[in-house]
Amino acid sequence: MRFCTDTWFLMKIFANDQKARDLVRRADEGKDWILIPLIAFAEMTKKMMMEGISQLKINEFFNDIERVEKVKMIYPSKEIANEAAKVSLSYKLSLLDAFVAATAKNTGCDVLLSADSDYRLIMKQKYLKVQSW
Amino acid sequence: MEQVTLSKKKDPPRLKIYKVKLGKKGQLTVPKKIRDVYKLKEKDTFILTLVSEGELLIKKSVEKRPVDHLFEFIDSLPPIDWDKAWEEMLEDRKKEHR
Numbered sequence: 001m002r003f004c005t006d007t008w009f010l011m012k013i014f015a016n017d018q019k020a021r022d023l024v025r026r027a028d029e030g031k032d033w034i035l036i037p038l039i040a041f042a043e044m045t046k047k048m049m050m051e052g053i054s055q056l057k058i059n060e061f062f063n064d065i066e067r068v069e070k071v072k073m074i075y076p077s078k079e080i081a082n083e084a085a086k087v088s089l090s091y092k093l094s095l096l097d098a099f100v101a102a103t104a105k106n107t108g109c110d111v112l113l114s115a116d117s118d119y120r121l122i123m124k125q126k127y128l129k130v131q132s133w
Numbered sequence: 134m135e136q137v138t139l140s141k142k143k144d145p146p147r148l149k150i151y152k153v154k155l156g157k158k159g160q161l162t163v164p165k166k167i168r169d170v171y172k173l174k175e176k177d178t179f180i181l182t183l184v185s186e187g188e189l190l191i192k193k194s195v196e197k198r199p200v201d202h203l204f205e206f207i208d209s210l211p212p213i214d215w216d217k218a219w220e221e222m223l224e225d226r227k228k229e230h231r
Contacts, residue, residue, distance in 0.1 A: 008219055014207055015215035021204060028200040029175065047222060051213050057206075064206055067199035069176070094230035116223060 002033040004074075004104030006114030007043040008132065010036070013065075019133055023113075027070040034071045037103035039096055041073060080106045091121045104128055 003009075003023065012020035026032045041062065048058050065071055074080075080102050087105075088098035097118050104112040105128060112119065115132035123130045151164050163173060171193065178194040197205075 007222060011215040011219050014210075014213070016208065024203070025200055028198060043222065047218055051218065053210065057210065060206060061203070064199060064203040068203065069199075094226050096226055096229065115219070116226070118226070 001111065002035065002107070002109040004035045004037065004100070004107065004109035004112045005040060006100050006112065006116060007040045007047070008115045009113040010040060010044045011047075024065075024068060024071070028068045030069050032070065033109075034068075035074050035103070035107050035109060036065070036071065037074050037100050038076055039099045039103075043096065074103050074107055076103070077106070087122070087127070091125070091127070093118055093122070101128055 009020060009023075013024060023032065023034065027034045045058055045062075048061070049055075062073075066073060076084075076099065080099070083102035083106055084095060084098040087093060087101050088095050091098075091101075093101065097116060100114070101112060101119065101122055103109075110129065112128050112130045113132065114130055119128070119130045122128050151167070153161050153164065155161055167173070173193070176198070178196055180192045180194050182190040182192070184190050
């Protein structure tokens with residue numbers, strides 16, 4: 001399986017959520033892919049800064065997570081940006097949400113891991129499968 | 134004369150010996166029984182020491198897997214209410230969308 005993560009999933013890892021951590025372990029064992037859109041990285045970094053976590057520790061977290069076998073940071077391409085604009089207009093999503101969804105679509109992910117209810121429409125219209133717990 | 138009672142000693146653990154063949158590409162297969170007992174997983178690393186002619190010592194490397202290092206690092210951070218943080222983030226997203 002190929003999973004694309006919203007910031008929600010990164011927070012779940014921090015919150016010691018068993019399901020989230022099991023998924024990271026599965027990626028480490030080479031069983032699944034976890035793709036992190038750069039925009040989720042930015043949002044998570046902002047939140048960590050707001051919570052008083054030092055830049056050094058933030059860097060350590062992202063270095064560590066990128067060292068896990070099948071975890072990859074996805075940089076926005078022109079195609080992703082174009083898709084994000086379309087998704088934002090079609091499904092009335094914020095550009096941030098649209099970028100995450102477009103990254104998932106563009107990278108061929110099976111599921112977007114997010115608890116953001118704004119993705120309801122894209123799920124309803126079968127643009128993407130969105131999952132949370 | 135004082136009577137000495139010998140304590141019931143358990144048998145010492147028996148030395149388990151397994152015979153394995155070296156594969157074409159120099160790979161040795163660790164028997165499943167050992168993998169299960171010591172929770173050995175794919176990509177675990179080992180240190181091979183040549184003790185003497187024909188005697189090889191195989192020791193599991195204590196180097197942490199990146200995933201274990203990651204979780205240990207996260208757990209060492211001060212506790213934060215991430216559910217609340219997520220709710221706040223959703224609010225921020227909505228504000229930015231307006």
